[in-house]
Amino acid sequence: MLKRNIDWLFLVFLAFSPLLDLASGIQAYLLNGGTGLLGTHQIVIQPSISISLSVRMAVLVIMALYLLIQRDKQAVLAGAGLVAAFALSVAGQALRGVSFSLREDILYMARYSFNIASIFTYAHVLRHMAQTSGLRRIPAPDGPTVALAHPMPDGVRRRIDDILCWTLLIASLGILLPYLADIGFYTYADPLGYRGCRGLFYSGNDAAALMMLLLPLLLCALMRLDGLKSRRGAAYLAAAACGVTAMLVLGTKTAFLAIGATFAGLAGYALFYAIWRHQSVLLARFGIFLLVFLVFFGILSLITHNKIGHAIYTSFAFTGEYAASQGLETAMLSGRTTKLIAVWHQFQAAMPLSLFTGLGRGSQQAIIEMDVLELIFYYGIPGTLLMAWVYLKNGILFLCDLFRRFTFTGWCCAISLALCCGYLFFAGHTLFSVTSGFYFALVLLYARTFSIQPIKEANP
Secondary structure, three states: OHHHHHHHHHHHHHHHHHHHHHHHHHHHHHHOOOOOEEOHHHOOOOOOOOHHHHHHHHHHHHHHHHHHHOOOHHHHHHHHHHHHHHHHHHHHHHHHOOOOOHHHHHHHHHHHHHHHHHHHHHHHHHHHHHHHOOOOOOOOOOOOOOOOOOOOOHHHHHHHHHHHHHHHHHHHHHHHHHHHOOOEEEEEEEOOEEEEEEEOOOOHHHHHHHHHHHHHHHHHHHHHOOOOOOHHHHHHHHHHHHHHHHHHHHOOHHHHHHHHHHHHHHHHHHHHHHHHHOOOHHHHHHHHHHHHHHHHHHHHHHHOOOHHHHHHHHHHHHHHHHHHHHOHHHHHHOOHHHHHHHHHHHHHHOOOHHHHHOOOOOOOOOOOOOHHHHHHHHHHHHHHHHHHHHHHHHHHHHHHHHHHOOOHHHHHHHHHHHHHHHHHHHOOOOOOOOOHHHHHHHHHHHHHHHOOOOOOOOOO
């Protein structure tokens, strides 16, 4: 009974997790005036620790205790690796004699640890869900994977898809409703002016990464449904339409690219499926979604007197203008190369010690915003391997699964993960974020769990 209650708690946390980010955004919004749409430079008062981070750190403690109760040796090994990487980076800063903030080091590693712990925790949750769904002989998770001897019961996947639907809907409405009410935060404030709206999300990067991760999976679930004339079908259609519209309103370069890549990837697969298998179910489902999205967008345009359409056009057009005036590199990387070069010079000056211990996060005034390079520069080569092996192992195993048995679900998971991997390389704010990093970890687990499952080819 206790195990079931704890699993239920983790599922509720997964479904309502975006509300924590919205609560943090509301907190920052009210602290800085709470009137109209605020630009970045108007955010002068920031809470020392946000509501979102406080709650998630409490959940991290619960996860750690849960994994100890489960006697998960792989989780303990991963935790020991994180502690070792943290100790090396702190020791490196002390040996170099630089001033550093131990608090920043602890918070940065705690964020990363939360995401790693999520993979192991939800692997156990899925295993227990499968057991209670009638699949009795389930082997223990092989490390941070579910690795079942049999496909997961359909009911387990439907429950997870329902939760992802609810999550995407909450995140989307957290942008759309404030935008319609003219409150919240602008996405961009640069020489070309204010544009885009991230609603009540304090971080537009988190909002963009969250939605680009979940949209391909939700569209996959929608296109695989036995029938759309159901509450589940209507909910999936509504959440997906809201998600795409919210990404357009957000107006980031990555959001535009993610929509284009998702649409191209799913439409391409559906067209290939129709030609190769002579079945147009997937193509028809995707067409229905596009129709619903266009109707929803048209209704919003009428309600706002095309304000929403103008805002999206402005964001898209200004991105091109900004690239023309500032250069493509500055427009795409938002000045990250300047910070990268500065950190690289520090890294070079501290060699060979920096290769082994890294520079540490606490000695840096600002982050690079390129997660992979932050791992290497802040934690060194050994620290990077100790911290990243869980992601690397499961990523490689997923690719092996995908090529061994190519499925529609695997393709959609690949799109989702590829978008986020590109994001963490060039935009950051993923591996060390308790929002986008949390969902990146869960989508990787989702891919390992569900991507090799057979589907009903005649009626996906």
